[in-house]
Amino acid sequence: QVQVVESGGGLVQPGGSLRLSCAVSGGSIYWYPLAWYRQAPGKQRELVATSSSGGVANYADSVKGRFTIYRDDAKNTLDLQMSSLKPEDTAAYYCSFNFEFEGQGTQVTVSS
Secondary structure, three states: OOOOOOOOOEOOOOOEEEEEEEEOOOOOOOOOOOOEEEEEEOOOEEEEEOOOOOOOOOEEEOOOOEEEEEEEEEOOEEEEEEEOOOOOHHHHEEEEEOOOOOOOEEEEEEEE
16 A cells, blocks of 8 residues: 655744655655645645656746755655745645655744
8 A cells, every 4th residue: 555654844944944755655656756745724735846757857936946856766755855945835745646645744834
C-alpha cells in the first residue's frame, strides 16, 4: 500500500528558508510524476511544483526562483527547498505521488 508522508513544516520569518521532505513507501517513484501542492485557508488549492518521471521540474509563477525541488529516486523522496519566504506562502503543503496518492500535509507559517 502506497503511503506518502510530508515533514519539515514550521514557523519561519519572512525572508527565511525551510526545506520540506516527502517520503513515499509501498512503491517506487522512479516511473511516476511527483508534485507539491499547497492550500491556504479560504484559498484555492495551488500546484506549487512538479517533477516528471524524468526529473524535469516545473514551478508555479508564484514560487519560481524561490523554490527548488530535489528528487531522489533511490531514496524515494521529493524535497522542496523554499527560500525568500513570504507571508503569502503560508499554507498546508501536500506531496502527491502520481497525482493519485497524497499525505496528510505539513503546515508552513511565514510570520514575524
